[in-house]
Amino acid sequence: MPDSLPADSVGIVSPQTYHFDAPIDLACGQTLENYDLVVETYGTLNDNASNAVLICHALSGHHHAAGYHSTDDRKPGWWDSCIGPGKPIDTNRFFVVSLNNLGGCHGSTGPSSVNPRTGKPFGPEFPVITVSDWVKSQALLADRLGIECWAAVVGGSLGGMQALQWSLDYPDRLRHAVVIASTPRLTAQNIAFNEVARQAITSDQEFHDGRYYDFDTVPRRGLMLARMVGHITYLSDASMGEKFGRELRDQAYKFGYDAEFQVESYLRYQGERFSESFDANTYLLMTRSLDYFDPAYEFGGDLSRALAAATCEYLVLSFSTDWRFTPARSEELVNAMIGARRKVSYAEVDAPWGHDAFLIPTPRYTDIFNAYMDRVAREVGA
């Protein structure tokens, strides 16, 4: 943490665990008898509960979106650039709710949690959770928090898919959906990258068919490789070039296969750090959830028909160098919204950082996000 808290930080925050006793039926046909959701909130819910904003996290995200857990934290929450006093999601005006999704590994019930039936971690027995399942669990959380209707549901990447799904599954329970750097469905190439990541994990000898907890080990190498592949798809060729170029760690080639280029050592470092803090089964689950997401599927592939049920207004944003979920994917979504006569605003923000650009506050991105959320706040009297 910086020596003193920045004025536009939500400050020191602490997560809360909400326990749910009623069973939840999942898309896969299974039922979770009970579960926990870990949640952080920032700002204050107003008297008529009209100023609530839900933040949905992406593949490797969690509930800690803004502020610091303690004065020892080196970094704030993952979306601190956009959440805080005076920031686009202004905590002086909005009550912000951020949770760790079901199946996650940061405190909410997931594959590494203890299965009450067996007394051992769920592991591979933990059901595959879909975007719709997440939205359902988030709606139950909203009930618990006394939020009938969100001012906005906001997310980037996989989080944007949840925002979109909210507008289809609970059209009366949100006024705005903000879908950033996302897509209405994965392409074959997207699924292919996910499959490489899963193969890296499941082929690790320490994976033990997902029961590695019982062997007191983790498939560290597999998870590291999965993250390395994923990480490449989050950056752009240009941003990697800018950051590393062909720079060597030492002056000369060593004619071996150790990490000689800076980019190699960077990827290894990122992969290793990730493998120490993330659960391999959760990674499998999250990537599968991404693969399955396709709200048009039930409507014969016609996304406009899927959107007919929606009533909220949309903001869709894409980034010029994002090759994971390209601007064309966002435009596909926007065109379906236009076809369904939904109210939508769309902009493609010029930014060099690839998919990761949704986490980086560039002037135009911030301007748009500010302008849109300011209007949402005015609309709900926040």
Add this chain to the structure above:
Amino acid sequence: MRPDLEIIQQWVQPGHHVLDLGCGDGTLLDFLQRERGASGFGLEINPAHITSCMSRGVAVIEQNLDTQGLGNFDDGSFDVVLMTQALQAVRRPDKVLDEMLRVGSEGIVTFPNFAHWRLRWGLTLNGRMPESDALPYKWYNTPNIRLCTFKDFEALCRQKGIRIKSRRVVDGQHQNSWLARLWPNLLGEIAIYRITRETE
């Protein structure tokens, strides 16, 4: 209210679905939404204008008419397609007109008249490219690359079988003077055309 907006809003019926090409900061669409109960979208490429639209609650899509066209809009999906002061800035106004009347049943187009007497006078007397309130740019930096006169526009409509339902001619202050009505191509600075492909 600006007199040109006053005229345009009379041609938009309550509940109309409207597409505004080059919607600027969203003033017109905002007005039509609030005062006429219209719905719809604006297309714009200027980042500051896009942000203003979002601020106002006008649905705006970042889309370039020259490079992207209107291919993402279905035939007949709008009641009215508007284009105020942008026809002269697109690369192929003729194709844009075709597209307007493909996606909408009616078009409303406004543009500056290059045959206005002050512009003719400026060119004749000074031998320099004319400038005016409606055309305040230099020849080398103007976004207005397809200037035309009222007569030119009407000839193009005739050639394309586009029917002009009405035309209102105003001066630079958007006043509707009787002189401009008498000699529009000489005295009118801006025209507001209501066009369609539908027969009477």
